[in-house]
Amino acid sequence: MDKQQQKLTKENLKFRLTDKKSYNKKIILGSIVASLVAATPFLFYLYEYVPDVARWDTIFGTYESIEYGSANVAFWVLAMKFIPLFLSLIWFFTCRHWWYHALLVPIVMFSFQLISALNFDARYTDEFDIIWLLPIMAIIFPSIYLIRARMFNKINDHDKTMEELEEEFMIKPKTFWGKVKQYF
Structure with a gap:
């Protein structure tokens, strides 16, 4: 033993x-x-350290702004595209909900916008993004609907009503701090 x-x-x-x-x-x-x-606000405001000149010499090489006219403006545009993409990716990889695949739509949109912003010769950015997103949305939306339909089929196979299921899943905190923690 x-x-x-x-x-x-x-x-x-x-x-x-x-x-x-x-x-x-x-x-x-x-x-x-x-x-x-x-740190995303600090990452966003890094563009303020880029000089407001058309040609910027750095240790990584020389950057010449063609369409934007200023390296500062070019990096501001990049920050405006990169930060939402970065936050959407973090949300996608840390989300525990069944609908997290819907986050692929804004991720693809921000990716496309970032790529078009990296093409510094582009005159028309953010103009025809929806046309490129349509095939992706045509796949994701029906997939999410099918997942939702399967969930409700499993729920409806049981003898519980939606109100009973909501009460079963509802967490009712008793203290003030419990109510605050419920949202975080």
Whole structure:
């Protein structure tokens, strides 16, 4: 009996250690993601450190603004396209809801806008983005509807009404801080 107890104790210890390691990894990854989200205003305003000149010499090379006329304006446009794309990607990869595939539409839109903004010779940016998004939306919208229909079919197979299901899933906090924590 002692050997079996020791074996169980060792297995429990291994489980606890691996569980603690994965928990620590999640905490570190979550902290990095939270820091990046909190840093987005600073990332956005990096364009203010770019000089307001048509030709900008950097240690990475020389940038010459053709259409924008200023390196500052060009990097402001890039920041306006990159930051929403960055936040949408974080939201997509951290979302736990069933509808997270719908986030692909704004991700593709922001990606297309960023690519067109990188083409500094382009005169008309953000003009015909919807035409490029139509095929993607034609795939994503029906997929989301099918997922939703399957969920409701499973829900409707049971003898519960929607009100009973909502009450079952509803978390009713009792304290003020519990109500605040419900939203975070």
